Amino acid sequence: MSDLTKLTLAAARDALRKKEVTSTELTGAYLKEMEAATPLNAYVTVTADKAMEMAKASDEKLAKGEGGDLEGVPLGIKDLFCTKDVLTTACSHILDGFIPPYESTVTANLWRDGAVMLGKLNNDEFAMGSSNETSFYGPVVNPWRRKGSDAKLVPGGSSGGSSAAVAARLCAAATATDTGGSIRQPAAFTGTVGLKPTYGRCSRWGIVAFASSLDQAGPITRDVRDAAIMLKSMAGHDEKDTTSVDRPVPDYEAALGQSIKGLSVGIPKEYRVEGMPKEIDDLWTRGIEWLKAAGANVKEVSLPHTKYALPTYYIVAPAECSSNLARYDGVRYGLRVDGKDITEMYENTRAEGFGAEVKRRVLMGTYVLSAGYYDAYYLKAQKVRTLIARDFAEAFSEADVLLTPTAPSAAFGLGEKTDDPLSMYLNDVFTVTVNLAGLPGISVPAGLSSEGLPLGLQLIGRTFDEETLLRAAFAIEEAAGFTAEAEAWWRA
Amino acid sequence: MAETMVSDFERTMKVREARKEDLIQGQTGDWEIILGLEVHAQVSSNAKLFSASSTKFGAEQNTQVSFVDAAMPGMLPVINRFCVEQAVRTGLGLKAKINLRSVFDRKNYFYPDLPQGYQISQFKHPVVGEGEVILDMPDGRVVHVGIERLHLEQDAGKSLHDQHPAMSFVDLNRSGVALMEIVSKPDMRSADEAKAYVTKLRTILRYLGTCDGNMEEGSLRADVNVSVRKVGEKLGTRCEIKNVNSIRFIGQAIEHEARRQIEILEEGGKIDQETRLFDPKTGETRSMRSKEEAHDYRYFPDPDLLPLEFTQDWVDEIAASLPELPDDKKARLISEYGLSPYDATVLIGEGARADYFEAVAKGRDAKLAANWVTGELFGALNREGHSIEDTPVSSKQLGELIDLISDGTISGRIAKQVFDSMYKTGRDPAKIVEEEGLQQVTDFGAIEAAIDAVIAANPDKVEQTKVKPQLAGWFVGQVMKSTSGKANPSVVNEILAKKLGLSSDD
Amino acid sequence: MSVDQKTVRHIARLARIAVRDDELEALAKELNGILDWVEQLGEVDATDVEPMTSAVAMAMKMRDDVVKAENLQKEVTRNAPGAEDGFFVVPKVVE
Ligand SMILES: [Mg+2]
Numbered sequence A: 001m002s003d004l005t006k007l008t009l010a011a012a013r014d015a016l017r018k019k020e021v022t023s024t025e026l027t028g029a030y031l032k033e034m035e036a037a038t039p040l041n042a043y044v045t046v047t048a049d050k051a052m053e054m055a056k057a058s059d060e061k062l063a064k065g066e067g068g069d070l071e072g073v074p075l076g077i078k079d080l081f082c083t084k085d086v087l088t089t090a091c092s093h094i095l096d097g098f099i100p101p102y103e104s105t106v107t108a109n110l111w112r113d114g115a116v117m118l119g120k121l122n123n124d125e126f127a128m129g130s131s132n133e134t135s136f137y138g139p140v141v142n143p144w145r146r147k148g149s150d151a152k153l154v155p156g157g158s159s160g161g162s163s164a165a166v167a168a169r170l171c172a173a174a175t176a177t178d179t180g181g182s183i184r185q186p187a188a189f190t191g192t193v194g195l196k197p198t199y200g201r202c203s204r205w206g207i208v209a210f211a212s213s214l215d216q217a218g219p220i221t222r223d224v225r226d227a228a229i230m231l232k233s234m235a236g237h238d239e240k241d242t243t244s245v246d247r248p249v250p251d252y253e254a255a256l257g258q259s260i261k262g263l264s265v266g267i268p269k270e271y272r273v274e275g276m277p278k279e280i281d282d283l284w285t286r287g288i289e290w291l292k293a294a295g296a297n298v299k300e301v302s303l304p305h306t307k308y309a310l311p312t313y314y315i316v317a318p319a320e321c322s323s324n325l326a327r328y329d330g331v332r333y334g335l336r337v338d339g340k341d342i343t344e345m346y347e348n349t350r351a352e353g354f355g356a357e358v359k360r361r362v363l364m365g366t367y368v369l370s371a372g373y374y375d376a377y378y379l380k381a382q383k384v385r386t387l388i389a390r391d392f393a394e395a396f397s398e399a400d401v402l403l404t405p406t407a408p409s410a411a412f413g414l415g416e417k418t419d420d421p422l423s424m425y426l427n428d429v430f431t432v433t434v435n436l437a438g439l440p441g442i443s444v445p446a447g448l449s450s451e452g453l454p455l456g457l458q459l460i461g462r463t464f465d466e467e468t469l470l471r472a473a474f475a476i477e478e479a480a481g482f483t484a485e486a487e488a489w490w491r492a
Numbered sequence B: 001m002a003e004t005m006v007s008d009f010e011r012t013m014k015v016r017e018a019r020k021e022d023l024i025q026g027q028t029g030d031w032e033i034i035l036g037l038e039v040h041a042q043v044s045s046n047a048k049l050f051s052a053s054s055t056k057f058g059a060e061q062n063t064q065v066s067f068v069d070a071a072m073p074g075m076l077p078v079i080n081r082f083c084v085e086q087a088v089r090t091g092l093g094l095k096a097k098i099n100l101r102s103v104f105d106r107k108n109y110f111y112p113d114l115p116q117g118y119q120i121s122q123f124k125h126p127v128v129g130e131g132e133v134i135l136d137m138p139d140g141r142v143v144h145v146g147i148e149r150l151h152l153e154q155d156a157g158k159s160l161h162d163q164h165p166a167m168s169f170v171d172l173n174r175s176g177v178a179l180m181e182i183v184s185k186p187d188m189r190s191a192d193e194a195k196a197y198v199t200k201l202r203t204i205l206r207y208l209g210t211c212d213g214n215m216e217e218g219s220l221r222a223d224v225n226v227s228v229r230k231v232g233e234k235l236g237t238r239c240e241i242k243n244v245n246s247i248r249f250i251g252q253a254i255e256h257e258a259r260r261q262i263e264i265l266e267e268g269g270k271i272d273q274e275t276r277l278f279d280p281k282t283g284e285t286r287s288m289r290s291k292e293e294a295h296d297y298r299y300f301p302d303p304d305l306l307p308l309e310f311t312q313d314w315v316d317e318i319a320a321s322l323p324e325l326p327d328d329k330k331a332r333l334i335s336e337y338g339l340s341p342y343d344a345t346v347l348i349g350e351g352a353r354a355d356y357f358e359a360v361a362k363g364r365d366a367k368l369a370a371n372w373v374t375g376e377l378f379g380a381l382n383r384e385g386h387s388i389e390d391t392p393v394s395s396k397q398l399g400e401l402i403d404l405i406s407d408g409t410i411s412g413r414i415a416k417q418v419f420d421s422m423y424k425t426g427r428d429p430a431k432i433v434e435e436e437g438l439q440q441v442t443d444f445g446a447i448e449a450a451i452d453a454v455i456a457a458n459p460d461k462v463e464q465t466k467v468k469p470q471l472a473g474w475f476v477g478q479v480m481k482s483t484s485g486k487a488n489p490s491v492v493n494e495i496l497a498k499k500l501g502l503s504s505d506d
Numbered sequence C: 001m002s003v004d005q006k007t008v009r010h011i012a013r014l015a016r017i018a019v020r021d022d023e024l025e026a027l028a029k030e031l032n033g034i035l036d037w038v039e040q041l042g043e044v045d046a047t048d049v050e051p052m053t054s055a056v057a058m059a060m061k062m063r064d065d066v067v068k069a070e071n072l073q074k075e076v077t078r079n080a081p082g083a084e085d086g087f088f089v090v091p092k093v094v095e
């Protein structure tokens, strides 16, 4: 079989089961692609030996007609997931050399189902960023380029390694995490599918925490079917995470292709923000038309507190992160920079170990929680968060899913926004609301910009109704017929 | 952490005034001590509050530390139901309000034995609200101490500072062990009251079985808030003496701290609100340098944990399983057995002591039983350093001894001798009496013979007695001596009276 | 509410992040930029609104009081920058 890495996850899975290909072949093909793709900087750790071992074990099972749902399928893992005996750094200097003695629940679920680990994927440091430029291991480069330009573009963030790797065919699918848009925005920037499940659908145990009440793991994949397959393996109740929900995991793949006739699709009017590029607006309109054509009822809905979502997010997330990141103190693991006493050791370690964006957020979070400011900032933000969640509850009383653009622009240039944190934060304007309310959301590639860059549409669903979400996403995907691929310029 | 919990209202409200004898005389007048305590009581659970590591005392360093306790990246807390139940149980034992919904907060600060960089505690919404502890002071006074709250929180690890000149060694075995922090209102006015409070609290915890109360192993520690004021004046600034781990030290720490504050104030100085440490070697308190840092714990609800919620039904179930509590037991001992409040108080100090008493008293003269239990037995236990659990004399045996007195087999005096032998050998009293021939002699003939012998040998005394009847006692002594104390004293008296012509019944 | 350099120093101290004097101005400016922007939450009347404390509507599960007796001393100390004899070792702490 030629061009093994071109296979979707579903196709690879089926080919493996039919013994048209072995996992060893498939894994070998990916490792070769990965070697050729170093200019993208998508992987921070390649676990070639482990991958081949796992592939061999899968092949033995497959040969006997055994194996799990993902038997022999090679995956990339965001470096935020702790992987037993494999370097895990969250792409931060402060976790230098950290080898977890445990495996995150989500990755353990994937290995349980037979998946093969190719390596660890680059991300923004501690998942804080929207362009993958805050990684201690350097930025990831988007496989996509503007028409006729060789300017380097960002792959989105924080799951930029995941989105780039999937887009450049460096893994069959990747794990990712989403705190304010970190799965969906990079998916939109790279022409891939990114699914952020309902808060509580996947266990957070063993995932380096950024903001506990917002973090959620999910897949970045080539298409909607692959997302459904990945989610089924990743999701599930975990008694080690009391915020993970105890309800059965449906067969998401089965929901695909079902008619959306009569489905009620809400269009939140507040998402038509000022200064939205026309091509984004046009894409959105096209999405509405596709869903209508497929038999859905489209109606306008209102989410009145939308404009407050980003400021709310930039209080809540830094507050939680300032506390979550207190454990990186140079005592039990990672970097230690000595000082004349314990306090200086802490201060030096954290000054050198954290990058600028992480420090900014830790300081911001420390400030909004500090004496005299808690009520004005943190408490207020949590109250507004309630209002945002109520807006959604209201909208979902009349709509089954909501349709919005994923990001306000196509991928931008490397370094273009690094000097202006606020303009970087605005990237998440359509995605953060979903995290604040704990809802599931998915980004589906739906077209190309005038410059030839992929653009995504976002669907937002009711809590734990990923099936309807995937069904609608599948309809968009079919209608959009997005088949464009990045040219493999990175191969010398 | 009570500094933030005690409202301004409480700081200025009218509080009970100290008694004259509890005032401290200074150069400028009499000072009153205002005391509030925060007691940290370790929940007697097998596993930690948020992880499955063992809580056993004395294990080798870092051998009871899970990835959660070591705050490895991505680790999450899962709460131990038993610990919650013990907090509720304790709350019920303190007659306190149980909150069906409470919230875990993070208290953020950096310290090497605090691996997460925050302690999971309860700040705004504790699991238990206001309650009360009643103190029976030795002088008979009853003092009511209000309970402000009880909340659940994690213990920290331990730093050892004397292993190396430049380094500290950190052991996280204790990290994450469940503590109940019990915060009193500032209702105590003397070191004795504070000591009585901790003693009573420990008794209640032990009755409930929610904390073993072992202060040497750190299962029970007190943070003592001390302030002083001139009688009738506004409350003063207070200092918190951290982690005092014996009742005696609590007394010493308070005495020293109060005098220190009075000295400063009388010299025109002012008290800095600070955290202090008690040094048992010097008997003094000193400022804790490490805690000088401005207190800004940035409390906020722990986003890894949902609110702690349970039903009233569950609380009722726990309430139904509570044992009889010390105050109730005391009231019952007084009404059921006619004991003095003093004896009752002595007995209820330990549930096992009261149980012992009740076993002895059942079907017997309760006052006699109380005398033997609180007098002879407790006296011997204290002398020998035994606890009631390892008493060599069982309640059954002591009861049998009392039966021997009641049925006239032995006299009270012989009984003491028998008791000493029981305590030494653990033998049954009947056996001792029989083997050592200690039965009372009630045989008229034998006693008469002994009396006749004494009278015959002392004719002069007989004559004197006719004039001075009080001298009859001398004859009793002689007869008891010649019968090795076994003669029944009333029989001796009766015959002697006749023989000496002192009989009054005619 | 405007953050001055002294406040930045104080926050940095609370967060245990060393900050050089020449970084203070830029940090203050950045934080003020973000704070000015989040200030718009002041427009929202949320007086009687309950703060959101969890993103998932369910009761917290509790576990049984069962000990998982495993000695992880090696595993928990193996990544430590300073460890000796099964202890974590840090610069001396003065109490
Ligand atoms: Mg305290």
Ligand SMILES: [Zn+2]
Residues within 6 Å of the ligand: B001, B040, B153, B181
């Ligand atoms: Zn405490």
